[in-house]
Amino acid sequence: MDKKHTRSPVEPATSYSHEFWENYTLFLVKQGVTQKYVTWYVLRTKQYIAYFPDDHIRTHTPQQVEEFLNKVGREVNLKAWQFGQVVDAIRILFCLALKKSWANDFDWEYWSASAKKLDANHATVARDYTDALEGLEMLEGEERCSNELYQRYQPALAEVVKTVRLKNYAMRTEQTYRSWIARFFYFHKPNDAHDLGGKEVKQYLEYLVLKRNVSVSTQKQALNAIAFLFNQVWKRPLDDLGDFIGSKRPRKLPVVLSRDEVRRVFQHLKGTHHLMTGLLYGGGLRLMECVTLRILDVDFDYNQLLIRNAKGFKDRIVPLPERFKEALKQQIAFVERQHQMDLKNGFGEVYLPDALGRKYQNAAKELRWQYVFPSSGVAADPRSGVVRRHHVHETSLQKIIRRAVKQAGITKHATSHTFRHSFATHLLESGYDIRTVQELLGHSDVSTTMIYTHVLNTPGISVRSPADMI
Incomplete structure (x- = not known):
């Protein structure tokens, strides 16, 4: 100028x-x-x-x-x-x-990136509203089917959603099961979905392998969804499928960053996104566990975070990294200032699951229930219409991490979940036993945790390459 x-x-x-x-x-x-x-x-x-x-x-x-x-x-x-x-x-x-x-x-970037609002089917807000059972909206990908087919199978899909919710499964599980079952229906196009049986299931699973070339885990996910339909929704045991063609695509090993690569990525992160990524890596958090963390779940005295109602409906405790302790205190102080201003201006309410909201009717405006990483602005709840300050949208952190990985010159396909993989692998490298890592990750079966032993340089025992011995 x-x-x-x-x-x-x-x-x-x-x-x-x-x-x-x-x-x-x-x-x-x-x-x-x-x-x-x-x-x-x-x-x-x-x-x-x-x-x-x-x-x-x-x-x-x-x-x-x-x-x-x-x-x-x-x-x-x-x-x-x-x-x-x-x-x-x-x-x-x-x-x-x-x-x-x-x-x-x-922290301009966090203010700008955290303004994105949650949609009506977001995992945080969609679960509590039974009106979703009446006139189910098309999920992404379903628009490729005709409206006639969509209307034909809508009652059967509503049965699936109702059963999933009665069993209190996660919203992501609901969306996954409904999506696979819808694809199963659209593939066979029966006049009545209840006419489908084991023969049709086998045909669909083989189609996924022969025509779609899906991985083992994808085919298994489809089978689990369809088995849920027969066993839990229709209360009709699925016929013996016999031998069917299974996927030959191997299960991929998780992408893991070395300690040096983690340091390089952190050099390109700052402010709140630096803190959030630090919790993903330092505590082995999943993406949604990080963005939905609440103030009452942070324990500075014991240096730990309480992860509530995680995958599999389990609570677990993870370490709070000492190096991020002060930054987290500052973030909570910021949330407290913001919350006081919201209350002063007639806002200050946060989302609580319906059952919890009914039990503690004033809790939604208490500081301890506020999200540690709130959105930049208040917004009307996409289903109830109540004006609240939701948590930051998870896609903002994903975008920032992708950019930081690129800026760090790392060619691995690293995402937000890669920091959880790296957390587990680096603990095993440091000598922690597999059961401890299993507990910290919240895995039900140790076999799930065992995959990280396959990406270690020294799996089980120290093996030296013969090329280094000549």
């Missing part, structure tokens, strides 16, 4: 000259803001400046930015991309225009 137009505003944004904003518009274009969004960026900047009419812009602190973003985040109808635009406009103002030293350390 031209030096004579870079003076910091003291007056409200509305008192700035037209020439000043024209120059700021040119500055935004030079920073890569596309022409069609420049007007909006200028408007967002004006709104921010006007929010603090009595403060000199150069004296602004990170706490003021946080206060303004929290205020904007409470605008229920603001879309995620619009909130991201607000964050980016203020980032440019402080990082590039005013070049404030604190601005480079402010």
Whole structure:
């Protein structure tokens, strides 16, 4: 920007000259803001400046930015991309225009990425609402079938969903079972789904192998879903399938990062995403276990995290890494400030499962039940319509991790779950016994944990290559 137009505003944004904003518009274009969004960026900047009419812009602190973003985040109808635009406009103002030293350390990325709202079928919110049984929405992929077929099998699929929920299976399991059973129906297209039997099951399983070339685990997943349909929903034992063609594609070993690769990835993460990834690796957490962590599940005295109602309906305790302890305390302090502002503005409610919400009717507004990693903004619950502050959407962390892996120059197909694999493998490398690792991961069967012994450099005993002996 031209030096004579870079003076910091003291007056409200509305008192700035037209020439000043024209120059700021040119500055935004030079920073890569596309022409069609420049007007909006200028408007967002004006709104921010006007929010603090009595403060000199150069004296602004990170706490003021946080206060303004929290205020904007409470605008229920603001879309995620619009909130991201607000964050980016203020980032440019402080990082590039005013070049404030604190601005480079402010967690802009988390504010921007965590604004995405949960959809109605998200695993966190969908389970409690029985209206989903009436007029089931098509799952992704089902749109390829005709509407006539969809309507024909909807009652049978509703039976599946009802049984899954009565057994309190995880939402992901519900979606997986329903998806496979729907594909089974659409493959055979019977007039009545109840006419299907063992012969049709065998044909479908062999189709998956011969035509779709699926892996062993995928074929097994389909069989488990169909067996659930017959045994649990229809109460009709599945006929003996006899010998059927099984998948020959081997089960893949998990991708594991070395300790050095983990360090390199962490070098490209910062702020809240650095902390979240640290918990994935340091405690062996699954992605959803991390994003749905609540304040009452953090125990600083014993350096541990309580993972509630994890896969298989089990609670477990995992270590809280010492190196992330202070960052986690700061994150909880931030959540407390945010929660107090939400309560002051008539919000402050968090999602609780229906049974828990009925038992503890005031718990939803208590600090201890708040998510450790909340969304940037409040939003109407996609099913009940209640305005709440949900947890951060898991896809934001996945995206940031993918980018950090690429920036670290790592060519392995590493994802958020890779840090859980690395946690288990590095514990075994350090001499911890397999049963301890099994407990920390929450595996029901030690055979599941045993797969990590196959990726160790020294599985069981130390084996030296003959090439190193000559």
